[in-house]
Amino acid sequence: MDVFKILITGVGIMLGYYPGCTVRAHQNDKFEQESLKILELLGVSVEELSEWECCGAIYPLTSDEYMPLLSSVRALKKTEEENKDGLLTLCSACYHVLKRVNNRMNQDEEAKKRVENYLEEEYEGTTKVYHLIEVLRDHVGYDQLKEQVIKPLEGEKIASYYGCLFLRPESELGLLDAENPTLMDEILESLGAETVNYPYRTDCCGAYHVSQQEDVSNNASQKIILAAKKAGATELVTACPLCKHNLEYCQKDLQEDEKITINYITNPIIRALGGNEQLKDLTNLAN
């Protein structure tokens, strides 16, 4: 059965998994199932935290508010208690918030003291926070990913859209080069796809404005779509549920020939690995 090259050695880490409210609520779009399948296939062990709550969706930029840090600290602390090697998230917003809260606990004495007083427990800021694409790069590696490819993505021109949340601030997140990120492109290239370079790939999609000032988010998202389209992309991928929604929703005002399919980054990966049918025997599905 060489179509199913899953008998590879595990990469030896056990990550706690933090689904976050949005990814968990949107089961229909398969982001969670696909991500977990990919990780299982590539030998990364993942287990959902026994308890977690919403990270709050935004990191508080105000220096004098501490309550918004609590739910993230609980999740980070839980990861440690459950003996995991790090905390995995799929959503860029959760990644952004959890990682920055963790840094804050490391660097801001006052915040640490107040949070610990409130929670009545100590937390040293030692949990490492991972994004799905970071695990693919650092713990799986492009070579191993390449080996698993059954159907190379030939003939596809895919544009990666990075957005803001897992890029900036680079000094704190340190995942990608904030001005010229290449990680998603590298993943796609190792799957055999051609990638497209285009402007605005690191610009904001309009984010939460979609829930109250639609024109702001629609304009910002359309600019991104049109630039990708102009550069010849046949598909656009993202790793953020809100970016995906905005990039899809803004197309309602576009001409047919200006529209483009928006997918999660997991979609081309699954296709290259043989498609959902091939992977259906894997067990690691969300409960």
Place this chain on the structure above:
Amino acid sequence: MRFPTKTASNNEREEFNDIVQKNVKDCYQCLKCSSGCPLTAHMDYYPHQVMLLAKMGLFDQIFESKTLWVCASCLACSSRCPRDLEPAKIMEGFRTMILRDRDQGNVEILDTRKVPRQALIASMRKFRR
């Protein structure tokens, strides 16, 4: 830019400094923040202009500004500012002063269709109290 007569009181300056912990006087108006901001088309004052008003202590002008409710905290400006002033944080500072004072938000959430929870939660937390 219109120039009003009243500048911020000591109380206001103190409150603002507590929230942002930045010295806006360090801004040297290089415009890097505004040049990279993706949402300037919807703003009345550009980010560097907000910085200039803050520098001059013209807080009331900023409190009236649409810009505070358009900035999406995408951090493009903050990550590029050569003076590490984090204009996004400055915007958050002024927005927070308004929200804490008025005890209510400045925007209506559209509930006519389904948007991701992340957007709803973020909007509530950024723009309402």
